[in-house]
Amino acid sequence: MGLFSKDIKSMEDLFLHTLQDVYYAENQIVKSLPKMIEKATNRELASGLRNHLAETENQVSRLEQVFEAIGETPRGTDCPAMDGLLKEADNVAGEVDDKKVLDAAIIGSAQAIEHYEISRYGTLIAWAEELGHDNVIRFLKANLKEEKAADKKLNTLAEAKLNRKATGTRLTPVSPSRSGPERQREKSPSRPPRDAEVPGCAVRTGVDLKVHALFLECAHRWNRMPSAKLRNKAQ
Amino acid sequence: MGLFSKDIKSMEDLFLHTLQDVYYAENQIVKSLPKMIEKATNRELASGLRNHLAETENQVSRLEQVFEAIGETPRGTDCPAMDGLLKEADNVAGEVDDKKVLDAAIIGSAQAIEHYEISRYGTLIAWAEELGHDNVIRFLKANLKEEKAADKKLNTLAEAKLNRKATGTRLTPVSPSRSGPERQREKSPSRPPRDAEVPGCAVRTGVDLKVHALFLECAHRWNRMPSAKLRNKAQ
Numbered sequence: 001m002g003l004f005s006k007d008i009k010s011m012e013d014l015f016l017h018t019l020q021d022v023y024y025a026e027n028q029i030v031k032s033l034p035k036m037i038e039k040a041t042n043r044e045l046a047s048g049l050r051n052h053l054a055e056t057e058n059q060v061s062r063l064e065q066v067f068e069a070i071g072e073t074p075r076g077t078d079c080p081a082m083d084g085l086l087k088e089a090d091n092v093a094g095e096v097d098d099k100k101v102l103d104a105a106i107i108g109s110a111q112a113i114e115h116y117e118i119s120r121y122g123t124l125i126a127w128a129e130e131l132g133h134d135n136v137i138r139f140l141k142a143n144l145k146e147e148k149a150a151d152k153k154l155n156t157l158a159e160a161k162l163n164r165k166a167t168g169t170r171l172t173p174v175s176p177s178r179s180g181p182e183r184q185r186e187k188s189p190s191r192p193p194r195d196a197e198v199p200g201c202a203v204r205t206g207v208d209l210k211v212h213a214l215f216l217e218c219a220h221r222w223n224r225m226p227s228a229k230l231r232n233k234a235q
Numbered sequence: 236m237g238l239f240s241k242d243i244k245s246m247e248d249l250f251l252h253t254l255q256d257v258y259y260a261e262n263q264i265v266k267s268l269p270k271m272i273e274k275a276t277n278r279e280l281a282s283g284l285r286n287h288l289a290e291t292e293n294q295v296s297r298l299e300q301v302f303e304a305i306g307e308t309p310r311g312t313d314c315p316a317m318d319g320l321l322k323e324a325d326n327v328a329g330e331v332d333d334k335k336v337l338d339a340a341i342i343g344s345a346q347a348i349e350h351y352e353i354s355r356y357g358t359l360i361a362w363a364e365e366l367g368h369d370n371v372i373r374f375l376k377a378n379l380k381e382e383k384a385a386d387k388k389l390n391t392l393a394e395a396k397l398n399r400k401a402t403g404t405r406l407t408p409v410s411p412s413r414s415g416p417e418r419q420r421e422k423s424p425s426r427p428p429r430d431a432e433v434p435g436c437a438v439r440t441g442v443d444l445k446v447h448a449l450f451l452e453c454a455h456r457w458n459r460m461p462s463a464k465l466r467n468k469a470q
Contacts (some may be wrong), residue, residue, distance in 0.1 A: 006329075006330055006331065006332035007330050007332075008327070008330045008331040008332060008333075008336060008340070009332045009333055009336075010333065010336060011336055011339060011401045013336075014327075014331065014336050014339060014340055014343075014401075017327065017330070018343065021323075078326070079323065080318075080319040080320075080322040080323045080326065081316070081319045081320045081322075081323040081347060082319070083315075083319055084315040084316045084317070084318055084319020084320065084322075085315075085316045085319065085351075087315040087316075087319075088256075088314065088315045088316040091313070091315065092243070092249075092252065094241075095241055095242050095243045095252070096241065096243040096249065097241035097242075097243060097244045098243075098244055098245065101243060101244075101245060101246055101248075101249050104246060104249060104362070105243070105249055108249075108253065108355075108358040111354050111357070111358060112316060112351060112354045112355065112358075114354070115350040115351060115353060115354035116320075116347060116350060116351065118350060119346050119347045119349070119350035120343075120347065122346070123342075123343040123346060123347075126393060126394065127339070130401075158361060159361065166246045166249075166365075
C-alpha cells in the first residue's frame, strides 16, 4: 500500500492488507525465534519455543494458501506493531542480568506476541466470514488454534515453574509452626483463584482444575449435541 | 532502565519495568484515543471509544496506586510495542478511503491494542502473585477486567453492525425462493460456529448460545462448590 495514498477502498482491500500484515509478522517471528531460543536457559522453554518455530513455519505456508485461494500473490506489508513487539522483547532481554528472570521475561514477551496474533487472526476470520471467503477460514482457524495453544503452554510453564524459580517462591504447604518472612513467600491457600477466562493469567489451583474438568464436560456435551453433526459436516 | 546496561537484576526489577511499560502504554492511549474517536463515523463506535478513554484515564490512576503501594514513583519507560501498535493503527486509518471500512479498521486496530494490554496485565498479575504483592492485585485485575470488557464490546459492535455495513452483507433470512448472487452475501445456516473461547472472534450463532448456556451452568456449579465459600471469603 502506498504512503499518503488511500489504497484501501473496500473491505476486500482491508482484508488483504491485514493478511499481508500478518504474513510479514509471521515471517519476522520465524527470523526472531532462534534468538529467543538461544537466550532461554530452561530446557522446557527452549524446547517449547523450538516447537513453536516449526509451527510458525507451517503458519506461513497456510497464509500462502490463503493468498492463493483469494487469487493474490503472497507478500508482506509493513507491520510496525510486530516490529515494536519484537524490539521490545529484544530490549528487555538485553537488560536482564539473571538467567531465571530472563526466562520469565522471554515468556512475557512471547505471550504479548501471541496475543497480537490471536487478535489479528480473530479479526481476519470475522472479515473472511462476512466477505464469504469460506475457503480460507480453516487455514486461519488452524493458525489461531496454534497461537492459543502456544500461549497456554507458555502460561502453564510460567505458572508451574519459571516465575516461581525466578522469585524464589517456596512450594511447601503452609504449616502453623512456620511464620514471618519464611511464610510470606509461600502461596496462601485462601488466595482467590486466577480468572480462568484469560489466556495469560490462568493458574493451576485445585479450584481451577475443577473448573477445567467442568469445561471439558461442556465440550463433551457440546460435541454430543444434534447441531454438532451439522457443524462437523461444515468443517 | 539504561541502554546497554543490565538493570533488571531480579523479578522485582522486571515487575517494575513492565509496570512502567504499561504505564507509558496507557498514557499513550489517552493521547491517541481522541484521534480515533474523531475518525470514527459510527455513533456507537465513537461513543464506545469515548467511554474507553474515560476508563483508560482511571486505569492510569490505578497504576499510580500500584506504584505507590510498592514504594515507587510513577513513571513510564519506552514501550516500542505500544508505539508500533499505535503507529500501525494510524497508518492503516490513513490508507482507508471509505468511511464504513474505516470503522472496521479502527475496531481491528483497537482490538490489537486491547490484546496487548490484556497480555501485559495477565503477566503483571501472575508476577505480583508470585512476588507476594497482594495489595496491588485488585488494581491490576480491575484494569484487566475493563480491557476484556472493552474488547468484547468492540467485538459485539463489529459483528452486529459495522463489518456487515462495510461488506454490504444482507441480514434477511435465507429463503428457498431466492438464489444466486443475492443469496451469496447472506450468512449460510450451515456455517460452522465461531470459536467461542477467543475474544476477537465470538459470534452469536444458535450453537454459540447453547455453549454460552453451558458455560453459565458451569459458572453456577462452580459457585455452588464447597471451595467457593473459601474463595468468596478471600475476595
